[in-house]
Amino acid sequence: MAARIPYFRTRSERAAADQAKREYEQRRTVESETRRLYWTARWRAIAKDQLAREPLCATCLVEDRVTPATVCDHVEPHRGDVVAFWTNARQSLCTSCHSSAKQAEEAADRAGRGGG
Numbered sequence: 001m002a003a004r005i006p007y008f009r010t011r012s013e014r015a016a017a018d019q020a021k022r023e024y025e026q027r028r029t030v031e032s033e034t035r036r037l038y039w040t041a042r043w044r045a046i047a048k049d050q051l052a053r054e055p056l057c058a059t060c061l062v063e064d065r066v067t068p069a070t071v072c073d074h075v076e077p078h079r080g081d082v083v084a085f086w087t088n089a090r091q092s093l094c095t096s097c098h099s100s101a102k103q104a105e106e107a108a109d110r111a112g113r114g115g116g
C-alpha cells in the first residue's frame with residue numbers, strides 16, 4: 001500500500017478549486033439538457049428541412065466557396081437555453097466552418113468570463 005503524501009492547499013486555493021468545480025458542473029448540466037435535444041425527431045426534422053432549403057454552407061458562400069452543408073447550426077448560440085435552442089435562427093454550415101465557429105464561440109465565452 002502506498003504511503004499517503006500529505007497535500008495542503010491554502011484556503012483561497014481551495015475556494016478557487018471549489019468555484020471552478022461548481023461552474024463546471026453547472027455548465028455541464030445546462031449543456032447536457034440541450035445536447036440531448038439534438039437526438040429528437042423534432043430537431044432532426046428541423047435540420048433536414050434547413051439543409052434541404054439551404055444546401056450550401058453559408059460561411060463558405062460569403063467567401064465565394066461552394067461547399068455542401070452538412071450541419072444545421074444556430075446563428076446565435078443557444079448556450080444551453082431550451083427556448084433559444086428551438087427558436088433561434090438557423091443556418092447551414094459545412095463541418096469545417098461549423099467546428100471553427102464553435103471554437104471561436106468558446107474562446108469568446110472564456111474571454112467574456114474574464115479568462116480562465
Ligand SMILES: [Zn+2]
Nearest residue numbers: 057060094097
Ligand atoms: Zn463552410
